[in-house]
Amino acid sequence: MAQAQSLPVLFIADPIVLPGMVVPIALDDAAQAAVDAARASESGKLLIAPRLDDRYPTHGVIASIVQVGRIAGGAGSAAVVRGERRAHIGTGTTGPGAALWVEVEEIADVEVTDDVKTLAAEYKKLLLAMLQRREAWQIIDYVNQLTDPSALADTSGYASYLTDIEKRQLLETTDVAERLRVLIDWTSSHLAETEVNDKIADDVRSGMEKTQKEFLLRQQLAAIRKELGEGEPDGSDDYRARIEAADLPEKVREAALREVGKLERSSEQSPEGGWIRTWLDTVLDLPWNVSTEDSTDLKAARDILDADHHGLDDVKDRIVEYLAVRARRSQRGMAVVGGRGSGAVMVLAGPPGVGKTSLGESVARALGRKFVRVALGGVRDEAEIRGHRRTYVGALPGRLVRAIGEAGSMNPVVLLDEIDKVGSDYRGDPSAALLEVLDPAQNHTFRDHYLDLDLDLSDVVFLATANVIENIPSALLDRMELVQIDGYTEDDKVAIARDFLLPRQRDRAALTAEEVAVTDAALRKIAADYTREPGMRQFERLLAKALRKATTKLADNPLVNLVIDEPDLVGYLGRPRFTPESEERTAVPGVATGLAVTGLGGDVLFIEANSNDGESGLALTGQLGDVMKESAQIALSYVRAHAEQLGVDPKALDRRIHVHVPAGAVPKDGPSAGVTMVTALVSMATGRKVRADVGMTGEVTLNGRVLPIGGVKQKLLAAQRAGLSTVFIPARNEPDLDDVPAEVLEALEVKPMTDVADIIAQALEPAAETVTVAA
Known part of the structure; x- marks a missing residue:
C-alpha cells in the first residue's frame, strides 16, 4: 500500500x-x-x-x-x-x-503473471466477440491496443449489461486475476443471452411476412415463450417440472411424462395440445398418495354416531366394526390402506326422511375422513360413472374421480345418493358401470375412461342410499351390504323431535328454549294424528309451522313464554289429518285390512269385495298390477274350492264378484295381499265382518298355504300407526321379528300363520254377533 x-x-x-x-x-x-x-x-x-x-x-x-x-x-x-x-x-x-x-x-498494481495474461487474453476474446456483434469498430481498435490486464478489466466500467452493484464489486476487487475471472463469467453469460435473443429475432424474421405487423408480434411472443419455457404457464416444460415435483405413483408418473412428450412434439395449432393439458391438470389435481388417518377410538366414534342420529343401530354397529378391524390390523402391523376389499360398501335402504343421506356425514366424522356426496338420481349416461373418452369434445372424468379430487384424499366416505333411481338409455347403463366401483374384489384397479389409469378405490367407504330395494339391479345389490332403515316408532319420533328437530327449528326461528317449549305430549300427538310417514320430514315441517306461529305471537307480546301442549295443537297446526279408520272401513262385511310396503314406507291397505247379480266372473279395480290380479284370481279359486270348509254357500260365489282396492290413482302391485283378498271374499260370502283391530299380510297359494313376504318391519310399524292390535304374518317370516322394535311388538299381537283358513277363523267376527249387530 x-x-x-x-x-x-x-x-x-x-x-x-x-x-x-x-x-x-x-x-x-x-x-x-x-x-x-x-x-x-x-x-x-x-x-x-x-x-x-x-x-x-x-x-x-x-x-x-x-x-x-x-x-x-x-x-x-x-x-x-x-x-x-x-x-x-x-x-x-x-x-x-x-x-x-x-x-x-x-492500492498499487501487482505484478502481472502468466495466469493473469491468460485470463486477460480470454476476456479480451469474449469482449471483442461481443463488440463485433455490435459492429463497434472504433472501440475494437481501442481494446486491441490495451496490453495492461488491469486496464483491460477496468474497461468494463462502460459496460451497459453490468449492474451498479456488479461494477462496485469490480472496483473493490483489487486482485486483477479475480477481477478477470468474474468478468469472464459475466461476459460469457451475457454473450450467450445475446446469442439467444439474436436467434429469436432471426427465427421471427425468417417466418414473417413484411406487411403483417400483427403476425410479427405474435411470432416474437411465441419464439420467446419457446426459448424461455417457464414464462409460459401451460408450457410442456412447466408440466414436466410439476410432474417431477408431484407425489405420484410410478405408473401414473410414467403415463404423465408420456403425455408431456406428446405435448412437446405437438404444434401450437394442434387441438390435441388442449386435450393433453386438460388431462395433465386433472391427473395432477388428484390426491394420488394422500390419505387421511382413521380414528381408532371406537367409543368416540360411537358417541359421534349416537349424537347425530337416534336409533339406526345396524349401520352404527357396522361402522364401529369396520373401525375395530382397521385398528386391530394397524396394531398388528398389517397394511390398512389399499389392497383388495379393505373398504366398506353399504346400501342404506328405506323410505324418505329416515336419515339415510345425513348419516353419511356422521359416518365420515366418526371415521375422521373427508365426506363427498354423489347424487345419482336421474343419471342415465354411463360416462357419468366411467368418464368420457378424451377424444370427445368437453370430455370429463367420471363422478367418482371428481369426487376423489373434491375430497382431497384417496380414502373418503363417498355417499352414492338415490342409487335406486339410476336409469339407462342409449348412452349406456350407469348401474352396470357401478358394478366395478362397488365390487370389493375389483375396485382396487378401477379404470376411468378419461384418465385411462388404474385408480385404487378399495379404501373408500361407499355408502349408497335407496328408497326401494327392488329397483336396485340384483347384480349391484349383491356387491353391497344391505342395511334396512324401515322407519321410526312413535317413541322414536318423539325422541328425535325433542333432541334433534326442535332445537334445529328453534335456531332457524331465532327462538330459545325459554321462549317457546313444546311438550312431549304435543310431540306424541303430532306423531300419532298429524303424520303417518315412516320418516321425519313432515314432522319437521309441522314443527317449523308451529314455531313460526309462535314467533308471530311473540312479536305481539315478547314477554310471554309460550308452552305448546297437546290441546294447543289445533291452534298451531289445525285439526288432525289422520284418525283411526280401520273400524269405520271394516264396519260392513267384505272389507279386510291388509299391510303393504310402498316407496314411502309401510302403509295400511283396505281391500273391498262385493257381489251382484249377473254372469259369474271377477272384476278388479284400483289400478292393480299383474301380480296382484293373479292374487285375486288365486283367492277366488281357493274360496270356491274350500267353500264348505269355510262355511261359504257355493251359490254366493256364482255371482259377479267385484274386488276393489281404494286409492285407485296409486298403482299397486305385489303378492302380499293374497291372504287379505281371501279374507275379504270369505267375509263377503258369509256376511261376517272382519275384526276392526286385525291386519294381515302374506302370499297365498291355491291350497291355502301362507308364503313369506318382505317388509315385515315396515308393515308392523304401519299397523301400529294405524291403531291395529293384531297382525297375522306368514310363519316363515317369524325370524324377521328380531329386527322389529320392542315397543312395536308390545303394542301388537303378532301371530305367525301357515294356513289361510286359520287366519279366517280368527279374523272374522262370529256369525251370531254379526247377525245381532245387523239386526
Missing part, C-alpha cells in the same frame, strides 16, 4: 467510475464543493466513491479533473473527471472548504 493521503470525497450513484474511465459528472452543491476543494488543493485530485443504497462504500477511485464547465443548454454545471487509481477509504478527516475529506490509501 502507498502512503495515506487526505482527499476530498465525492459520492455518486451513477455512473460507477473505475480507473481509466473519463466521465462527466453533474455538479450539485456537494459535488461542486468537492471539485472546488480538489482544484484548490496541491494535488488537484479527489476521491470518487460509489454510494448505493445497500451499504457504505469501502473503495473509491482517485481521479483528476479534466475540465469544468456548463452543460449544453444552460441546465447547470458539470465536471469531466478521469479515474486513475484504486484507493481504500479510511477514516474521515478535515480539510479546507465545504467538502467532505477522508484519509485514503492508494
Whole structure:
C-alpha cells in the first residue's frame, strides 16, 4: 500500500467510475464543493466513491479533473473527471472548504503473471466477440491496443449489461486475476443471452411476412415463450417440472411424462395440445398418495354416531366394526390402506326422511375422513360413472374421480345418493358401470375412461342410499351390504323431535328454549294424528309451522313464554289429518285390512269385495298390477274350492264378484295381499265382518298355504300407526321379528300363520254377533 493521503470525497450513484474511465459528472452543491476543494488543493485530485443504497462504500477511485464547465443548454454545471487509481477509504478527516475529506490509501498494481495474461487474453476474446456483434469498430481498435490486464478489466466500467452493484464489486476487487475471472463469467453469460435473443429475432424474421405487423408480434411472443419455457404457464416444460415435483405413483408418473412428450412434439395449432393439458391438470389435481388417518377410538366414534342420529343401530354397529378391524390390523402391523376389499360398501335402504343421506356425514366424522356426496338420481349416461373418452369434445372424468379430487384424499366416505333411481338409455347403463366401483374384489384397479389409469378405490367407504330395494339391479345389490332403515316408532319420533328437530327449528326461528317449549305430549300427538310417514320430514315441517306461529305471537307480546301442549295443537297446526279408520272401513262385511310396503314406507291397505247379480266372473279395480290380479284370481279359486270348509254357500260365489282396492290413482302391485283378498271374499260370502283391530299380510297359494313376504318391519310399524292390535304374518317370516322394535311388538299381537283358513277363523267376527249387530 502507498502512503495515506487526505482527499476530498465525492459520492455518486451513477455512473460507477473505475480507473481509466473519463466521465462527466453533474455538479450539485456537494459535488461542486468537492471539485472546488480538489482544484484548490496541491494535488488537484479527489476521491470518487460509489454510494448505493445497500451499504457504505469501502473503495473509491482517485481521479483528476479534466475540465469544468456548463452543460449544453444552460441546465447547470458539470465536471469531466478521469479515474486513475484504486484507493481504500479510511477514516474521515478535515480539510479546507465545504467538502467532505477522508484519509485514503492508494492500492498499487501487482505484478502481472502468466495466469493473469491468460485470463486477460480470454476476456479480451469474449469482449471483442461481443463488440463485433455490435459492429463497434472504433472501440475494437481501442481494446486491441490495451496490453495492461488491469486496464483491460477496468474497461468494463462502460459496460451497459453490468449492474451498479456488479461494477462496485469490480472496483473493490483489487486482485486483477479475480477481477478477470468474474468478468469472464459475466461476459460469457451475457454473450450467450445475446446469442439467444439474436436467434429469436432471426427465427421471427425468417417466418414473417413484411406487411403483417400483427403476425410479427405474435411470432416474437411465441419464439420467446419457446426459448424461455417457464414464462409460459401451460408450457410442456412447466408440466414436466410439476410432474417431477408431484407425489405420484410410478405408473401414473410414467403415463404423465408420456403425455408431456406428446405435448412437446405437438404444434401450437394442434387441438390435441388442449386435450393433453386438460388431462395433465386433472391427473395432477388428484390426491394420488394422500390419505387421511382413521380414528381408532371406537367409543368416540360411537358417541359421534349416537349424537347425530337416534336409533339406526345396524349401520352404527357396522361402522364401529369396520373401525375395530382397521385398528386391530394397524396394531398388528398389517397394511390398512389399499389392497383388495379393505373398504366398506353399504346400501342404506328405506323410505324418505329416515336419515339415510345425513348419516353419511356422521359416518365420515366418526371415521375422521373427508365426506363427498354423489347424487345419482336421474343419471342415465354411463360416462357419468366411467368418464368420457378424451377424444370427445368437453370430455370429463367420471363422478367418482371428481369426487376423489373434491375430497382431497384417496380414502373418503363417498355417499352414492338415490342409487335406486339410476336409469339407462342409449348412452349406456350407469348401474352396470357401478358394478366395478362397488365390487370389493375389483375396485382396487378401477379404470376411468378419461384418465385411462388404474385408480385404487378399495379404501373408500361407499355408502349408497335407496328408497326401494327392488329397483336396485340384483347384480349391484349383491356387491353391497344391505342395511334396512324401515322407519321410526312413535317413541322414536318423539325422541328425535325433542333432541334433534326442535332445537334445529328453534335456531332457524331465532327462538330459545325459554321462549317457546313444546311438550312431549304435543310431540306424541303430532306423531300419532298429524303424520303417518315412516320418516321425519313432515314432522319437521309441522314443527317449523308451529314455531313460526309462535314467533308471530311473540312479536305481539315478547314477554310471554309460550308452552305448546297437546290441546294447543289445533291452534298451531289445525285439526288432525289422520284418525283411526280401520273400524269405520271394516264396519260392513267384505272389507279386510291388509299391510303393504310402498316407496314411502309401510302403509295400511283396505281391500273391498262385493257381489251382484249377473254372469259369474271377477272384476278388479284400483289400478292393480299383474301380480296382484293373479292374487285375486288365486283367492277366488281357493274360496270356491274350500267353500264348505269355510262355511261359504257355493251359490254366493256364482255371482259377479267385484274386488276393489281404494286409492285407485296409486298403482299397486305385489303378492302380499293374497291372504287379505281371501279374507275379504270369505267375509263377503258369509256376511261376517272382519275384526276392526286385525291386519294381515302374506302370499297365498291355491291350497291355502301362507308364503313369506318382505317388509315385515315396515308393515308392523304401519299397523301400529294405524291403531291395529293384531297382525297375522306368514310363519316363515317369524325370524324377521328380531329386527322389529320392542315397543312395536308390545303394542301388537303378532301371530305367525301357515294356513289361510286359520287366519279366517280368527279374523272374522262370529256369525251370531254379526247377525245381532245387523239386526
